[in-house]
Amino acid sequence: MDIGIKAIEYTLPEKVLTNEELAQIYDSWTPEKILTKTGIAARHVVSEGECASDLAETAAIKLFESGVISPKDIDFILLATQSPDYQLPTTACILQDRLGIPQTAGAFDFNLGCSAYIYGLAIAKGLVSIGVAQNVLLLTAETYTKHIHRLDKSTRTIFGEAAAATLIGHNGHAIGDFDLGTDGSGKNALIIPSGGARLPRSEATAKEYEDNGSIRSQDNLFMDGAEVFNFSIRVVPQSVKNVLEKHNLALADIDLFVFHQANKFMLDYLRKKINIPREKFYVNMQDIGNTVSATIPIALKRAEEEGRLHKGDKILLSGFGVGFSWGSTIITY
CATH class of the missing domain: 3.40.47.10 (Thiolase/Chalcone synthase)
Structure with a gap:
Protein backbone atom coordinates (compact mmCIF):
# COMPACT_ATOMS: atom_id res chain seq x y z
CA MET A 1 0.00 0.00 0.00
CA HIS A 173 -1.09 10.11 -3.25
CA ALA A 174 2.22 8.26 -3.02
CA ILE A 175 5.15 10.11 -1.45
CA GLY A 176 8.44 9.13 -3.08
CA ASP A 177 12.07 9.39 -2.01
CA PHE A 178 13.62 12.55 -0.61
CA ASP A 179 16.61 14.80 -1.15
CA LEU A 180 17.32 16.73 2.06
CA GLY A 181 20.06 19.16 2.96
CA THR A 182 21.30 21.57 5.62
CA ASP A 183 23.84 24.38 5.78
CA GLY A 184 23.90 25.93 9.24
CA SER A 185 26.60 28.39 8.21
CA GLY A 186 23.73 30.45 6.76
CA LYS A 187 21.99 30.92 10.10
CA ASN A 188 22.48 34.69 10.16
CA ALA A 189 20.80 35.25 6.79
CA LEU A 190 17.31 34.69 8.19
CA ILE A 191 17.14 35.03 11.95
CA ILE A 192 15.46 36.54 14.99
CA PRO A 193 18.65 37.32 16.93
CA SER A 194 17.17 37.67 20.42
CA GLY A 195 14.62 35.80 22.49
CA GLY A 196 16.40 32.47 22.86
CA ALA A 197 18.88 31.24 25.44
CA ARG A 198 21.81 32.55 23.37
CA LEU A 199 20.64 36.18 23.53
CA PRO A 200 17.73 36.86 25.90
CA ARG A 201 15.57 39.88 25.11
CA SER A 202 16.56 43.05 26.95
CA GLU A 203 16.48 46.81 26.68
CA ALA A 204 19.61 46.55 24.53
CA THR A 205 18.11 44.07 22.05
CA ALA A 206 14.97 46.21 21.73
CA LYS A 207 16.99 49.19 20.46
CA GLU A 208 15.90 50.01 16.92
CA TYR A 209 18.24 50.67 14.03
CA GLU A 210 17.93 51.65 10.37
CA ASP A 211 19.11 49.34 7.60
CA ASN A 212 18.69 50.30 3.93
CA GLY A 213 15.43 52.10 4.57
CA SER A 214 14.01 49.51 6.96
CA ILE A 215 13.68 49.76 10.73
CA ARG A 216 14.06 46.80 13.09
CA SER A 217 15.68 45.66 16.34
CA GLN A 218 17.34 42.43 17.40
CA ASP A 219 13.92 41.35 18.67
CA ASN A 220 12.62 41.34 15.09
CA LEU A 221 13.01 39.06 12.11
CA PHE A 222 16.02 39.91 9.94
CA MET A 223 16.44 38.67 6.38
CA ASP A 224 19.46 39.14 4.15
CA GLY A 225 17.52 38.87 0.90
CA ALA A 226 20.58 38.69 -1.34
CA GLU A 227 22.15 35.89 0.70
CA VAL A 228 18.89 33.90 0.79
CA PHE A 229 18.57 34.33 -2.97
CA ASN A 230 22.14 33.19 -3.60
CA PHE A 231 21.63 30.17 -1.37
CA SER A 232 18.43 29.20 -3.15
CA ILE A 233 19.81 29.39 -6.67
CA ARG A 234 22.82 27.37 -5.51
CA VAL A 235 21.04 24.44 -3.83
CA VAL A 236 17.58 24.13 -5.39
CA PRO A 237 18.64 23.18 -8.93
CA GLN A 238 20.95 20.50 -7.51
CA SER A 239 18.23 19.23 -5.16
CA VAL A 240 15.83 18.92 -8.10
CA LYS A 241 18.49 17.01 -10.04
CA ASN A 242 19.16 14.72 -7.08
CA VAL A 243 15.53 13.83 -6.46
CA LEU A 244 14.93 13.15 -10.15
CA GLU A 245 17.91 10.77 -10.18
CA LYS A 246 16.58 8.95 -7.10
CA HIS A 247 13.35 8.27 -8.99
CA ASN A 248 15.07 7.50 -12.32
CA LEU A 249 13.14 10.33 -13.92
CA ALA A 250 13.98 13.18 -16.28
CA LEU A 251 12.79 16.75 -15.97
CA ALA A 252 10.31 16.13 -18.81
CA ASP A 253 8.67 13.30 -16.81
CA ILE A 254 7.36 15.73 -14.18
CA ASP A 255 3.83 17.01 -14.78
CA LEU A 256 3.91 19.87 -12.27
CA PHE A 257 6.56 21.59 -10.16
CA VAL A 258 5.40 23.07 -6.86
CA PHE A 259 8.15 25.01 -5.10
CA HIS A 260 8.04 26.95 -1.86
CA GLN A 261 6.29 30.18 -2.81
CA ALA A 262 9.09 32.53 -1.74
CA ASN A 263 8.57 35.50 -4.06
CA LYS A 264 7.99 35.96 -7.77
CA PHE A 265 11.51 37.10 -8.62
CA MET A 266 13.15 34.06 -7.01
CA LEU A 267 10.65 31.62 -8.51
CA ASP A 268 11.06 33.07 -11.99
CA TYR A 269 14.84 32.85 -11.71
CA LEU A 270 14.76 29.24 -10.49
CA ARG A 271 12.32 28.18 -13.21
CA LYS A 272 14.56 29.60 -15.92
CA LYS A 273 17.78 28.25 -14.37
CA ILE A 274 16.37 24.73 -14.13
CA ASN A 275 14.70 25.00 -17.58
CA ILE A 276 11.22 24.20 -16.34
CA PRO A 277 8.47 25.02 -18.86
CA ARG A 278 6.28 27.86 -17.61
CA GLU A 279 3.11 25.77 -18.02
CA LYS A 280 4.50 23.12 -15.66
CA PHE A 281 5.57 25.56 -12.95
CA TYR A 282 2.91 26.44 -10.39
CA VAL A 283 2.84 29.90 -8.82
CA ASN A 284 -0.05 31.01 -6.64
CA MET A 285 0.84 33.59 -4.01
CA GLN A 286 -0.41 36.96 -5.25
CA ASP A 287 -3.29 37.12 -2.78
CA ILE A 288 -1.62 35.49 0.24
CA GLY A 289 2.13 36.14 0.10
CA ASN A 290 4.88 33.87 1.41
CA THR A 291 3.23 31.78 4.14
CA VAL A 292 6.46 29.96 5.02
CA SER A 293 5.77 26.29 5.91
CA ALA A 294 2.22 26.46 4.52
CA THR A 295 3.07 27.57 0.96
CA ILE A 296 3.46 24.13 -0.60
CA PRO A 297 0.33 22.46 0.83
CA ILE A 298 -1.75 25.54 -0.03
CA ALA A 299 -0.36 25.50 -3.56
CA LEU A 300 -1.15 21.78 -3.88
CA LYS A 301 -4.72 22.31 -2.67
CA ARG A 302 -5.27 25.23 -5.03
CA ALA A 303 -3.78 23.33 -7.96
CA GLU A 304 -6.19 20.49 -7.23
CA GLU A 305 -9.14 22.88 -7.05
CA GLU A 306 -8.10 24.37 -10.40
CA GLY A 307 -8.04 20.94 -12.04
CA ARG A 308 -4.27 21.03 -12.52
CA LEU A 309 -3.69 17.62 -10.91
CA HIS A 310 -4.68 14.37 -12.61
CA LYS A 311 -4.45 10.72 -11.62
CA GLY A 312 -0.95 9.42 -12.21
CA ASP A 313 0.65 12.88 -12.42
CA LYS A 314 4.13 13.22 -10.98
CA ILE A 315 4.53 16.39 -8.92
CA LEU A 316 7.93 17.59 -7.78
CA LEU A 317 7.92 19.52 -4.50
CA SER A 318 10.83 21.61 -3.25
CA GLY A 319 11.13 23.68 -0.07
CA PHE A 320 14.09 25.87 0.86
CA GLY A 321 14.95 28.68 3.26
CA VAL A 322 15.73 29.52 6.88
CA GLY A 323 18.43 27.38 8.42
CA PHE A 324 19.66 27.09 5.74
CA SER A 325 17.54 24.04 5.08
CA TRP A 326 16.15 22.46 1.93
CA GLY A 327 14.38 19.38 0.67
CA SER A 328 12.65 17.92 -2.38
CA THR A 329 10.41 14.95 -3.08
CA ILE A 330 8.08 13.65 -5.78
CA ILE A 331 4.49 12.61 -5.21
CA THR A 332 2.36 10.57 -7.58
CA TYR A 333 -1.16 11.88 -7.66
Whole structure:
Protein backbone atom coordinates (compact mmCIF):
# COMPACT_ATOMS: atom_id res chain seq x y z
CA MET A 1 0.00 0.00 0.00
CA ASP A 2 1.35 3.40 -0.96
CA ILE A 3 2.01 5.84 1.87
CA GLY A 4 0.92 9.25 0.74
CA ILE A 5 -1.09 12.42 1.05
CA LYS A 6 -4.77 11.62 1.59
CA ALA A 7 -6.16 15.15 1.99
CA ILE A 8 -5.16 18.80 2.46
CA GLU A 9 -7.10 21.73 3.87
CA TYR A 10 -5.90 25.21 4.78
CA THR A 11 -7.02 28.39 6.46
CA LEU A 12 -6.11 32.08 6.25
CA PRO A 13 -6.60 34.77 8.89
CA GLU A 14 -9.49 37.14 8.18
CA LYS A 15 -7.37 40.29 8.33
CA VAL A 16 -5.81 41.33 4.99
CA LEU A 17 -2.86 43.70 4.52
CA THR A 18 -2.81 45.19 1.02
CA ASN A 19 -0.07 46.83 -1.00
CA GLU A 20 -2.07 50.06 -0.87
CA GLU A 21 -1.84 50.06 2.92
CA LEU A 22 1.89 49.32 2.87
CA ALA A 23 2.55 52.02 0.28
CA GLN A 24 1.10 54.56 2.71
CA ILE A 25 3.78 53.55 5.22
CA TYR A 26 6.76 53.26 2.86
CA ASP A 27 6.94 56.62 1.06
CA SER A 28 9.11 55.57 -1.87
CA TRP A 29 7.10 52.43 -2.67
CA THR A 30 3.90 52.26 -4.68
CA PRO A 31 1.46 49.32 -4.71
CA GLU A 32 2.65 48.53 -8.24
CA LYS A 33 6.31 48.53 -7.19
CA ILE A 34 5.62 46.08 -4.37
CA LEU A 35 3.70 43.80 -6.73
CA THR A 36 6.45 43.93 -9.35
CA LYS A 37 9.22 43.19 -6.84
CA THR A 38 7.44 40.42 -4.94
CA GLY A 39 4.55 39.14 -7.03
CA ILE A 40 2.33 39.82 -4.02
CA ALA A 41 -0.68 42.15 -3.94
CA ALA A 42 -2.02 41.24 -0.50
CA ARG A 43 -1.26 39.01 2.43
CA HIS A 44 -3.39 37.69 5.31
CA VAL A 45 -2.12 38.50 8.81
CA VAL A 46 -3.25 37.48 12.28
CA SER A 47 -5.06 39.80 14.65
CA GLU A 48 -3.86 40.62 18.16
CA GLY A 49 -4.03 37.50 20.29
CA GLU A 50 -4.37 35.13 17.32
CA CYS A 51 -1.65 32.47 17.33
CA ALA A 52 -0.27 29.74 15.09
CA SER A 53 -2.16 27.15 17.15
CA ASP A 54 -5.45 28.90 16.38
CA LEU A 55 -4.77 28.74 12.64
CA ALA A 56 -3.63 25.11 12.88
CA GLU A 57 -6.76 24.19 14.85
CA THR A 58 -9.03 25.81 12.25
CA ALA A 59 -7.26 24.02 9.37
CA ALA A 60 -7.51 20.67 11.19
CA ILE A 61 -11.20 21.13 11.94
CA LYS A 62 -11.76 21.93 8.27
CA LEU A 63 -10.03 18.64 7.41
CA PHE A 64 -12.21 16.70 9.85
CA GLU A 65 -15.39 18.39 8.62
CA SER A 66 -14.56 17.31 5.06
CA GLY A 67 -15.34 13.77 6.22
CA VAL A 68 -12.01 12.28 5.19
CA ILE A 69 -11.19 11.26 8.78
CA SER A 70 -12.36 11.68 12.36
CA PRO A 71 -10.19 13.13 15.15
CA LYS A 72 -10.44 9.79 16.99
CA ASP A 73 -8.60 8.08 14.12
CA ILE A 74 -5.54 10.36 14.22
CA ASP A 75 -2.65 8.64 15.96
CA PHE A 76 0.14 11.18 15.46
CA ILE A 77 0.32 14.99 15.26
CA LEU A 78 3.26 16.83 13.71
CA LEU A 79 3.31 20.62 13.97
CA ALA A 80 5.80 22.67 11.99
CA THR A 81 6.03 26.21 13.35
CA GLN A 82 8.58 28.82 14.33
CA SER A 83 5.91 30.73 16.26
CA PRO A 84 4.86 28.35 19.06
CA ASP A 85 2.36 29.47 21.67
CA TYR A 86 4.88 28.94 24.46
CA GLN A 87 8.54 28.11 24.83
CA LEU A 88 7.09 25.05 26.52
CA PRO A 89 4.87 23.04 26.52
CA THR A 90 4.83 21.76 22.97
CA THR A 91 2.04 23.35 20.91
CA ALA A 92 1.23 20.02 19.23
CA CYS A 93 0.33 18.64 22.67
CA ILE A 94 -2.03 21.57 23.25
CA LEU A 95 -3.66 20.90 19.87
CA GLN A 96 -4.21 17.23 20.75
CA ASP A 97 -6.48 18.34 23.58
CA ARG A 98 -8.20 21.14 21.66
CA LEU A 99 -8.94 18.88 18.67
CA GLY A 100 -10.22 15.95 20.70
CA ILE A 101 -7.55 13.59 19.38
CA PRO A 102 -7.03 10.47 21.55
CA GLN A 103 -4.42 10.60 24.31
CA THR A 104 -2.85 7.52 22.72
CA ALA A 105 -1.62 9.73 19.85
CA GLY A 106 1.97 10.91 19.67
CA ALA A 107 2.65 14.61 19.13
CA PHE A 108 5.57 16.96 18.72
CA ASP A 109 6.57 20.29 17.18
CA PHE A 110 9.50 20.75 14.85
CA ASN A 111 11.15 24.11 14.26
CA LEU A 112 11.63 24.59 10.54
CA GLY A 113 10.41 27.25 8.14
CA CYS A 114 10.26 27.16 4.36
CA SER A 115 11.51 23.57 4.04
CA ALA A 116 9.24 22.27 6.82
CA TYR A 117 6.55 20.71 4.62
CA ILE A 118 9.05 18.45 2.87
CA TYR A 119 10.59 17.40 6.18
CA GLY A 120 7.12 16.86 7.63
CA LEU A 121 6.24 14.52 4.76
CA ALA A 122 9.49 12.62 5.35
CA ILE A 123 8.80 12.24 9.08
CA ALA A 124 5.17 11.25 8.52
CA LYS A 125 6.09 8.68 5.87
CA GLY A 126 8.67 7.21 8.21
CA LEU A 127 6.21 6.94 11.10
CA VAL A 128 3.66 5.14 8.94
CA SER A 129 6.20 2.89 7.21
CA ILE A 130 7.51 1.45 10.50
CA GLY A 131 4.05 1.03 11.98
CA VAL A 132 4.27 3.70 14.68
CA ALA A 133 1.23 5.45 13.18
CA GLN A 134 -1.47 4.85 10.61
CA ASN A 135 -2.91 8.37 10.22
CA VAL A 136 -0.56 11.30 10.69
CA LEU A 137 -1.91 14.84 10.94
CA LEU A 138 0.80 17.18 9.60
CA LEU A 139 0.09 20.78 10.57
CA THR A 140 2.11 23.68 9.16
CA ALA A 141 1.27 27.02 10.78
CA GLU A 142 3.17 30.29 10.88
CA THR A 143 2.69 33.83 12.18
CA TYR A 144 5.86 35.63 11.10
CA THR A 145 4.32 39.10 11.37
CA LYS A 146 4.52 38.75 15.15
CA HIS A 147 8.29 38.94 14.66
CA ILE A 148 8.39 41.63 11.94
CA HIS A 149 8.86 45.34 12.67
CA ARG A 150 6.06 47.32 11.01
CA LEU A 151 8.65 49.58 9.33
CA ASP A 152 10.73 46.73 7.88
CA LYS A 153 9.73 46.82 4.22
CA SER A 154 12.19 44.05 3.32
CA THR A 155 10.07 41.46 5.16
CA ARG A 156 6.65 42.96 5.78
CA THR A 157 5.90 43.15 2.05
CA ILE A 158 6.64 39.43 1.57
CA PHE A 159 5.31 37.37 4.44
CA GLY A 160 1.72 36.38 5.07
CA GLU A 161 0.20 33.96 7.54
CA ALA A 162 -1.70 30.72 7.17
CA ALA A 163 -1.99 27.13 8.31
CA ALA A 164 -2.46 23.88 6.43
CA ALA A 165 -3.54 20.45 7.62
CA THR A 166 -2.34 17.41 5.67
CA LEU A 167 -3.42 13.83 6.32
CA ILE A 168 -0.76 11.22 5.56
CA GLY A 169 -1.42 7.48 5.61
CA HIS A 170 -1.86 4.39 3.48
CA ASN A 171 -3.61 4.59 0.09
CA GLY A 172 -2.83 8.26 -0.45
CA HIS A 173 -1.09 10.11 -3.25
CA ALA A 174 2.22 8.26 -3.02
CA ILE A 175 5.15 10.11 -1.45
CA GLY A 176 8.44 9.13 -3.08
CA ASP A 177 12.07 9.39 -2.01
CA PHE A 178 13.62 12.55 -0.61
CA ASP A 179 16.61 14.80 -1.15
CA LEU A 180 17.32 16.73 2.06
CA GLY A 181 20.06 19.16 2.96
CA THR A 182 21.30 21.57 5.62
CA ASP A 183 23.84 24.38 5.78
CA GLY A 184 23.90 25.93 9.24
CA SER A 185 26.60 28.39 8.21
CA GLY A 186 23.73 30.45 6.76
CA LYS A 187 21.99 30.92 10.10
CA ASN A 188 22.48 34.69 10.16
CA ALA A 189 20.80 35.25 6.79
CA LEU A 190 17.31 34.69 8.19
CA ILE A 191 17.14 35.03 11.95
CA ILE A 192 15.46 36.54 14.99
CA PRO A 193 18.65 37.32 16.93
CA SER A 194 17.17 37.67 20.42
CA GLY A 195 14.62 35.80 22.49
CA GLY A 196 16.40 32.47 22.86
CA ALA A 197 18.88 31.24 25.44
CA ARG A 198 21.81 32.55 23.37
CA LEU A 199 20.64 36.18 23.53
CA PRO A 200 17.73 36.86 25.90
CA ARG A 201 15.57 39.88 25.11
CA SER A 202 16.56 43.05 26.95
CA GLU A 203 16.48 46.81 26.68
CA ALA A 204 19.61 46.55 24.53
CA THR A 205 18.11 44.07 22.05
CA ALA A 206 14.97 46.21 21.73
CA LYS A 207 16.99 49.19 20.46
CA GLU A 208 15.90 50.01 16.92
CA TYR A 209 18.24 50.67 14.03
CA GLU A 210 17.93 51.65 10.37
CA ASP A 211 19.11 49.34 7.60
CA ASN A 212 18.69 50.30 3.93
CA GLY A 213 15.43 52.10 4.57
CA SER A 214 14.01 49.51 6.96
CA ILE A 215 13.68 49.76 10.73
CA ARG A 216 14.06 46.80 13.09
CA SER A 217 15.68 45.66 16.34
CA GLN A 218 17.34 42.43 17.40
CA ASP A 219 13.92 41.35 18.67
CA ASN A 220 12.62 41.34 15.09
CA LEU A 221 13.01 39.06 12.11
CA PHE A 222 16.02 39.91 9.94
CA MET A 223 16.44 38.67 6.38
CA ASP A 224 19.46 39.14 4.15
CA GLY A 225 17.52 38.87 0.90
CA ALA A 226 20.58 38.69 -1.34
CA GLU A 227 22.15 35.89 0.70
CA VAL A 228 18.89 33.90 0.79
CA PHE A 229 18.57 34.33 -2.97
CA ASN A 230 22.14 33.19 -3.60
CA PHE A 231 21.63 30.17 -1.37
CA SER A 232 18.43 29.20 -3.15
CA ILE A 233 19.81 29.39 -6.67
CA ARG A 234 22.82 27.37 -5.51
CA VAL A 235 21.04 24.44 -3.83
CA VAL A 236 17.58 24.13 -5.39
CA PRO A 237 18.64 23.18 -8.93
CA GLN A 238 20.95 20.50 -7.51
CA SER A 239 18.23 19.23 -5.16
CA VAL A 240 15.83 18.92 -8.10
CA LYS A 241 18.49 17.01 -10.04
CA ASN A 242 19.16 14.72 -7.08
CA VAL A 243 15.53 13.83 -6.46
CA LEU A 244 14.93 13.15 -10.15
CA GLU A 245 17.91 10.77 -10.18
CA LYS A 246 16.58 8.95 -7.10
CA HIS A 247 13.35 8.27 -8.99
CA ASN A 248 15.07 7.50 -12.32
CA LEU A 249 13.14 10.33 -13.92
CA ALA A 250 13.98 13.18 -16.28
CA LEU A 251 12.79 16.75 -15.97
CA ALA A 252 10.31 16.13 -18.81
CA ASP A 253 8.67 13.30 -16.81
CA ILE A 254 7.36 15.73 -14.18
CA ASP A 255 3.83 17.01 -14.78
CA LEU A 256 3.91 19.87 -12.27
CA PHE A 257 6.56 21.59 -10.16
CA VAL A 258 5.40 23.07 -6.86
CA PHE A 259 8.15 25.01 -5.10
CA HIS A 260 8.04 26.95 -1.86
CA GLN A 261 6.29 30.18 -2.81
CA ALA A 262 9.09 32.53 -1.74
CA ASN A 263 8.57 35.50 -4.06
CA LYS A 264 7.99 35.96 -7.77
CA PHE A 265 11.51 37.10 -8.62
CA MET A 266 13.15 34.06 -7.01
CA LEU A 267 10.65 31.62 -8.51
CA ASP A 268 11.06 33.07 -11.99
CA TYR A 269 14.84 32.85 -11.71
CA LEU A 270 14.76 29.24 -10.49
CA ARG A 271 12.32 28.18 -13.21
CA LYS A 272 14.56 29.60 -15.92
CA LYS A 273 17.78 28.25 -14.37
CA ILE A 274 16.37 24.73 -14.13
CA ASN A 275 14.70 25.00 -17.58
CA ILE A 276 11.22 24.20 -16.34
CA PRO A 277 8.47 25.02 -18.86
CA ARG A 278 6.28 27.86 -17.61
CA GLU A 279 3.11 25.77 -18.02
CA LYS A 280 4.50 23.12 -15.66
CA PHE A 281 5.57 25.56 -12.95
CA TYR A 282 2.91 26.44 -10.39
CA VAL A 283 2.84 29.90 -8.82
CA ASN A 284 -0.05 31.01 -6.64
CA MET A 285 0.84 33.59 -4.01
CA GLN A 286 -0.41 36.96 -5.25
CA ASP A 287 -3.29 37.12 -2.78
CA ILE A 288 -1.62 35.49 0.24
CA GLY A 289 2.13 36.14 0.10
CA ASN A 290 4.88 33.87 1.41
CA THR A 291 3.23 31.78 4.14
CA VAL A 292 6.46 29.96 5.02
CA SER A 293 5.77 26.29 5.91
CA ALA A 294 2.22 26.46 4.52
CA THR A 295 3.07 27.57 0.96
CA ILE A 296 3.46 24.13 -0.60
CA PRO A 297 0.33 22.46 0.83
CA ILE A 298 -1.75 25.54 -0.03
CA ALA A 299 -0.36 25.50 -3.56
CA LEU A 300 -1.15 21.78 -3.88
CA LYS A 301 -4.72 22.31 -2.67
CA ARG A 302 -5.27 25.23 -5.03
CA ALA A 303 -3.78 23.33 -7.96
CA GLU A 304 -6.19 20.49 -7.23
CA GLU A 305 -9.14 22.88 -7.05
CA GLU A 306 -8.10 24.37 -10.40
CA GLY A 307 -8.04 20.94 -12.04
CA ARG A 308 -4.27 21.03 -12.52
CA LEU A 309 -3.69 17.62 -10.91
CA HIS A 310 -4.68 14.37 -12.61
CA LYS A 311 -4.45 10.72 -11.62
CA GLY A 312 -0.95 9.42 -12.21
CA ASP A 313 0.65 12.88 -12.42
CA LYS A 314 4.13 13.22 -10.98
CA ILE A 315 4.53 16.39 -8.92
CA LEU A 316 7.93 17.59 -7.78
CA LEU A 317 7.92 19.52 -4.50
CA SER A 318 10.83 21.61 -3.25
CA GLY A 319 11.13 23.68 -0.07
CA PHE A 320 14.09 25.87 0.86
CA GLY A 321 14.95 28.68 3.26
CA VAL A 322 15.73 29.52 6.88
CA GLY A 323 18.43 27.38 8.42
CA PHE A 324 19.66 27.09 5.74
CA SER A 325 17.54 24.04 5.08
CA TRP A 326 16.15 22.46 1.93
CA GLY A 327 14.38 19.38 0.67
CA SER A 328 12.65 17.92 -2.38
CA THR A 329 10.41 14.95 -3.08
CA ILE A 330 8.08 13.65 -5.78
CA ILE A 331 4.49 12.61 -5.21
CA THR A 332 2.36 10.57 -7.58
CA TYR A 333 -1.16 11.88 -7.66
